[in-house]
Structures are given as C-alpha cells and as structure tokens.
Amino acid sequence: xxxxxxxxxxxxxxxxxxxxxxxxxxxxxxxxxxxxxxxxxxxxxxxxxxxxxxxxxxxxxxxxxxxxxxxxxxxxxxxxxxxxxxxxxxxxxxxxxxxxxxxxxxxxxxxxxxxxxxxxxxxxxxxxxxxxxxxxxxxxxxxxxxxxxxxxxxxxxxxxxxxxxxxxxxxxxxxxxxxxxxxxxxxxxxxxxxxxxxxxxxxxxxxxxxxxxxxxxxxxxxxxxxxxxxxxxxxxxxxxxxxxxxxxxxxxxxxxxxxxxxxxxxxxxxxxxxxxxxxxxxxxxxxxxxxxxxxxxxxxxxxxxxxxxxxxxxxxxxxxxxxxxxxxxxxxxxxxxxxxxxxxxxxxxxxxxxxxxxxxxxxxxxxxxxxxxxxxxxxxxxxxxxxxxxxxxxxxxxxxxxxxxxxxxxxxxxxxxxxxxxxxxxxxxxxxxxxxxxxxxxxxxxxxxxxxxxxxxxxxxxxxxxxxxxxxxxxxxxxxxxxxxxxxxxxxxxxx
Numbered sequence: 001x002x003x004x005x006x007x008x009x010x011x012x013x014x015x016x017x018x019x020x021x022x023x024x025x026x027x028x029x030x031x032x033x034x035x036x037x038x039x040x041x042x043x044x045x046x047x048x049x050x051x052x053x054x055x056x057x058x059x060x061x062x063x064x065x066x067x068x069x070x071x072x073x074x075x076x077x078x079x080x081x082x083x084x085x086x087x088x089x090x091x092x093x094x095x096x097x098x099x100x101x102x103x104x105x106x107x108x109x110x111x112x113x114x115x116x117x118x119x120x121x122x123x124x125x126x127x128x129x130x131x132x133x134x135x136x137x138x139x140x141x142x143x144x145x146x147x148x149x150x151x152x153x154x155x156x157x158x159x160x161x162x163x164x165x166x167x168x169x170x171x172x173x174x175x176x177x178x179x180x181x182x183x184x185x186x187x188x189x190x191x192x193x194x195x196x197x198x199x200x201x202x203x204x205x206x207x208x209x210x211x212x213x214x215x216x217x218x219x220x221x222x223x224x225x226x227x228x229x230x231x232x233x234x235x236x237x238x239x240x241x242x243x244x245x246x247x248x249x250x251x252x253x254x255x256x257x258x259x260x261x262x263x264x265x266x267x268x269x270x271x272x273x274x275x276x277x278x279x280x281x282x283x284x285x286x287x288x289x290x291x292x293x294x295x296x297x298x299x300x301x302x303x304x305x306x307x308x309x310x311x312x313x314x315x316x317x318x319x320x321x322x323x324x325x326x327x328x329x330x331x332x333x334x335x336x337x338x339x340x341x342x343x344x345x346x347x348x349x350x351x352x353x354x355x356x357x358x359x360x361x362x363x364x365x366x367x368x369x370x371x372x373x374x375x376x377x378x379x380x381x382x383x384x385x386x387x388x389x390x391x392x393x394x395x396x397x398x399x400x401x402x403x404x405x406x407x408x409x410x411x412x413x414x415x416x417x418x419x420x421x422x423x424x425x426x427x428x429x430x431x432x433x434x435x436x437x438x439x440x441x442x443x444x445x446x447x448x449x450x451x452x453x454x455x456x457x458x459x460x461x462x463x464x465x466x467x468x469x470x471x472x473x474x475x476x477x478x479x480x481x482x483x484x485x486x487x488x489x490x491x492x493x494x495x496x
Contacts, residue, residue: 001039001040001041001042002027002033002037002041003026003027003028003042004025004026004041004042004043004468004471005024005025005037005039005041005043005044005045006023006024006025006045006052006442006466007037007044007045007046007047008021008022008023008046008047009021009022009023009047009048009050009051009052010051010052011024011035011052011053011432012051012052012053012054012432013034013413013432014053014054014405014409014412014414014430014431015430015433018034019404019405020035022035022037023035023036023037024037024052025041026041026438026440026468026471028471029437029438029470029471029472030436030437030438030471031433031434031436031437031438032434033434034434047442047465047466049444050442050443050444050445050465051404051441052440052442053408053412053432053440053443054078054412054429054431054432054439054440055076055077055078055412055429055439055467056077056079056352056388056411056412056415057077057078057079057081057411057412057415057429058072058079058080058081058353058354058356058387059081059200059233059265059351059353059415059419060084060200060235060236060265060354060355061080061081061356062084062085062130062355062356062358063080063356063357063358063359063380063384064080064082064128064358065358065359065366065367066100066101066103066368067359067369067370068358068384069103069106069487070103070372070374070460070480071356071374071384071458072354072356072384073103073104073464073467073475074389074475075354075385075388075461075464076389076443076448077104078439078440078441078467078469079106079107079429079490080104080106080356081108081109081168082106082107082108082109082129083109083168083171083200083233083235083419084109084171084200084235084355085109085111085129085133086108086109086110086111086112086113086114086129086162086167086171086200087108087109087110087111087129088110088111088115088125088158088159088162089161089162089165090110090161090163090166090167091165091166093108094108094165094166094491097489101370101485102485102487103474103485103487104469104486105469105487105488106487106489107490107491108167109167109170109171109200110162111125111159112155112170112171112177113129113132113142113171113173113177114129114132114158115154115156115158115162116142116147117132118158119147119154119155119158120141120142120145120151121141121142123136128358128366130274130275130321130323130358133176133275133277133320134277134320134321135320135321137316137320138320142177143177143178144178144179144279146179146180146181147180147181147184152183152184155188156188156191159191160191160195163197163492163494164494164495165495166489166492166495167197167492168419168422168490169197169199169200169231169233169419169492170188170192170199171200172188172189172199172201173201173202173235174202174203174204175202175203175204175206175217175278175279175280176202178204178205178279178280185224186227186228189224189228189230190228190230192228192231193229193230195494196231196421196422197421197422197492198231198419198421198422199231199232202235202240203220203221204220204221205280206241206290207289207290208242208289208291209288209289212289214240214241214242214248215247215251218248218251218252219251221262222251222252222255222260222262225260225261225262226255226260230261231261231262231263231421232263233264233418234252234262234263234264234265235353235355236265236266236353236355237249237252237266237347237350238267238329238340238341238345239328241340241344242291242328245340245341245344246340246343249344249347252264252347263349263418264344264347264350265350265352266345266350266352266353267345267352267354267355267387268341268345268352268391269381269382269387269390270328270330270337270341271327271328271329271381271454272326272328273300273323273324273325273326273355273380273381273383274323274324274326275322275323275324276297276312276316276319276320276321276322276324277316277320277321277322281297281312281316282309282312284309286309292327292328294306294307294311294312295307296327296328297325298325298326298327299315299323299324300322300323300360300380300381301322301323301360301362301363301379306324319364322364323357323358323380323381325454329341342401345391346401346402349414350410350414351410351411351414351415351418352387352388352410352411352415353415354383354384354388355381355383356381356383356387357380357381357383357384358380359378359380359458360378360379360380361377362377372482373458374458378458379457380458382453382454382457384452384457385450385451385457385461386450386452386461388461389448389449389462389464390449391410391411392411392445392449392463393448393449393450397445397448404445412429412430412431413430413431416431417430422492423491423492423493425490425491426490437470438470439468439469439470440467440468442464442465442466443463443464443465445463447462447463448461448462448463448464449463462478465478469486469487470486470487472484472486
C-alpha cells in the first residue's frame with residue numbers, strides 16, 4: 001500500500017534519460033517506486049496521456065510569498081529560490097518564512113547588497129531584497145563608493161556568517177553597485193570558492209558600447225572565475241547582454257571549454273523588470289548605451305512609459321523601489337531580436353529561470369494576502385505567471401526547437417546540479433527516481449501554455465494537471481488546493 005500512485009503516465013527523468021509509460025509510487029514526501037507499480041495507493045491518480053516529470057526548479061524568483069508561490073505552481077514550479085539578490089541575516093529570513101504560508105520549497109542566497117548597505121551606510125537591512133534596494137537608495141554610498149579595506153573585511157565577514165546560517169551561495173548583482181571595486185568583488189568570489197558555493201551574478205554593465213559594455217562585463221566575470229576558482233552563475237543571460245548576446249555567448253562558451261565553472265540562465269521574454277531606482281536607468285548615456293529611448297521603460301503601477309531622464313529621476317525620487325518594465329527586445333516583430341533571445345534561451349547546458357517579480361498593488365506595495373484568484377489590480381510581469389510554460393509552448397511545441405527530454409533538463413535537473421554543491425538536498429530534486437523528493441509535475445504536453453500578457457499579467461498558466469510538493473498535492477485536476485502549505489526550506493550545507 002502506497003500513499004499515492006500516479007498511473008500510466010509518460011515518465012521523464014532528465015538525468016537518466018528515462019522515457020517510458022509507467023507509474024510512480026509515493027510514500028510520505030519521497031518517491032519509492034518508478035516504472036511498474038504492482039501495489040495499490042490510498043489514492044490513485046490516472047495520468048494516462050500526461051507527462052510525469054520532476055517539478056521545475058526556479059533559482060531566480062523574487063516573489064517569495066504565498067501569492068507568488070501560487071502563480072508559479074501553475075507554471076510547474078515546485079522549488080522557488082531567491083539567489084540574485086539574496087538576504088541578510090540569512091537565519092532571520094528563514095525564520096520569517098516559517099511564520100508564513102509557503103506553498104513551494106524556498107531558499108535564499110547571501111546578499112552582497114545587504115552587507116554593503118549595512119557596513120557602508122548603517123541602514124536597517126531587514127527588508128525584502130528588492131524593497132531593500134529601493135528604500136536604501138537615498139544614501140548612495142553603497143552604490144557609488146569604493147569600499148575601504150576595513151569595510152571590505154566587514155562586508156565579507158557578514159557574508160561568511162550568512163553562509164554559516166544556511167545561505168545557498170552568494171548573490172552578486174554587480175550592476176546595482178557600479179562603484180564597487182574589482183578588489184572587493186574578487187574577495188567575494190574567493191569567499192565563494194573557499195566554501196565551494198556558486199555566485200549568482202547580474203553582470204556589472206549592460207551596454208552595447210565601450211567602455212563599460214556587456215562584453216567587458218562578461219570578460220570581467222570570466223576573469224573572476226579563472227583567477228579565484230569561483231563557480232559563477234550568470235543571471236538573465238538575455239537581458240544583460242542586450243544586442244551583444246552572440247559575442248557574449250561565444251566568450252562564455254570558450255571559458256567553459258577551458259574548464260571554468262560558469263553557468264547561465266535565461267527567460268523567454270524580451271522585456272525585463274526591476275526597480276526604477278536602478279542606477280543604470282539614471283545614467284545620462286542610457287539611450288546611447290542601450291540603443292533605446294526612455295520610452296522602453298514602463299511603470300508597473302500606472303502603465304505609463306518614461307519620456308526622459310527627468311521622468312526617471314522624478315519617479316525614482318518619488319518611490320525608488322517601484323517596479324518598471326524594460327522592453328529591451330522587440331521579439332514580436334523583429335526577427336533579429338528573436339534570434340538574439342533564442343541564443344540565450346537555447347544556450348547548450350543553460351537553464352530556464354523566471355526572474356519572477358513580486359505581485360504589486362496600485363499603491364506600489366507588495367501584495368501579501370491570500371486571496372485566490374489574485375486581486376485584479378495585482379501586477380508583476382508575465383514571467384511571474386508563465387516563464388516555464390511559455391518556454392514549453394514556444395520552444396518545444398510551436399517551434400520544435402527542443403525535445404521534451406531536453407526541455408525537462410533545462411527546467412528541473414540542470415538547475416538542481418548548479419546548486420547541489422551548496423545545498424546537498426538538491427540532489428534529491430529535479431529527478432524522477434527512487435529516493436528522490438516527491439516534487440512532481442504532471443502535465444499535458446500538448447496543451448501546456450502560459451496565458452499571462454502585459455495587459456493581463458496575473459492569468460495562471462494552463463496544462464499542469466497535478467503538482468505535488470513533498471508528496472502533497474497543491475494542484476489537483478488543474479485546480480489550486482487553497483488549503484495546501486507544502487513548502488519546505490532548502491538550506492545551504494554550512495548551516496550550524
């Protein structure tokens with residue numbers, strides 16, 4: 001007798017390349033049998049005509065709330081992790097999560113941003129990552145100043161403590177701290193190498209022209225990997241490379257061929273999102289550097305496009321943590337732009353990650369309620385609703401650019417391999433194998449699709465029929481289980 005048996009589905013395990021029709025038996029939170037299951041389950045689920053695959057692992061998700069978890073569940077995600085920016089103190093962040101309802105597994109990296117803010121400005125850092133950056137922008141020393149040797153020592157000490165509290169690597173959003181010196185960043189990379197954990201890096205520049213071009217930034221990142229031995233993971237390969245993705249991909253490919261431990265992620269959109277207070281938007285040379293006017297920036301709270309640098313500065317002064325959309329590629333009508341996006345999304349060995357944003361209300365506050373469906377006025381970015389399902393719809397079904405097996409690798413197994421050095425429990429995720437966690441996505445491969453658009457961002461994706469997190473159903477027959485609270489923390493291996 002098993003707790004749950006999934007019957008007659010197409011079993012996909014991207015690590016072993018298993019692809020057969022069969023069953024999966026689950027007891028408690030673990031998979032106990034894969035293939036032909038002769039016993040019976042207290043609950044039997046008919047998966048005939050459906051794919052049974054490991055739940056998707058999103059290593060770049062800023063939402064980190066019940067509302068965000070629910071939207072990502074329909075996107076097939078079972079583990080959602082905030083790695084680009086991270087948090088401090090790490091132990092406090094995990095403690096706070098236990099006091100809320102979490103549908104999906106969750107985890108955090110150690111925040112270089114928070115350490116810099118604490119050491120260089122002495123501001124309170126106990127805020128959600130994106131909010132922290134916006135709230136702290138009034139004192140720009142953490143953004144613009146080169147740290148002294150003493151400050152670098154204090155910053156790295158805080159970050160080392162974060163690793164010892166269970167942080168899963170180090171977030172290095174370098175573009176938001178343009179004043180930081182190479183000496184400081186190299187020290188952080190050496191810390192990561194010493195603990196053998198990844199860094200999650202938003203490269204230092206996003207620009208089509210030298211100096212401070214994207215190509216220069218990737219060359220610098222490759223240098224950090226080579227000179228320190230750090231594992232360097234590149235966040236949103238698509239949006240940071242802009243029009244130079246082809247050259248940047250070539251540089252990364254050459255570095256990997258030389259044995260450097262560099263990995264990349266991308267999301268299948270030509271529109272990014274971040275806070276309006278991001279320093280690169282205030283750069284007077286923003287149009288020249290990006291090849292775009294300020295109208296490429298669109299406020300999330302009211303839908304208005306910026307018209308000038310003065311608009312950006314005014315909006316930033318009003319509320320620097322307000323979210324904006326950045327339409328950096330026209331993938332709907334420009335074939336060259338579509339080709340550039342493809343280079344990042346389909347990069348060999350690269351993974352899918354959403355960069356999902358928090359759900360935001362008209363007053364700019366983050367929605368932290370439990371209403372379902374989400375309030376009509378809650379907005380974020382379509383990638384917060386449909387990143388993985390969009391990838392499967394566009395690249396697997398419509399364009400036949402990737403097989404089901406390889407798509408599942410990009411969504412589940414490969415993300416797990418990037419972080420299992422820092423969090424060994426991830427070796428039990430991203431796989432459909434006996435002894436692995438019962439984080440399972442059961443979906444219709446023919447109909448799986450995103451539904452969110454820029455005019456309707458909070459439409460849940462469709463096609464996921466059942467989603468199990470630690471053996472507990474959170475989606476059943478395509479409907480959310482609103483009472484579910486199945487998420488468990490994923491912590492780094494150095495937690496005391």
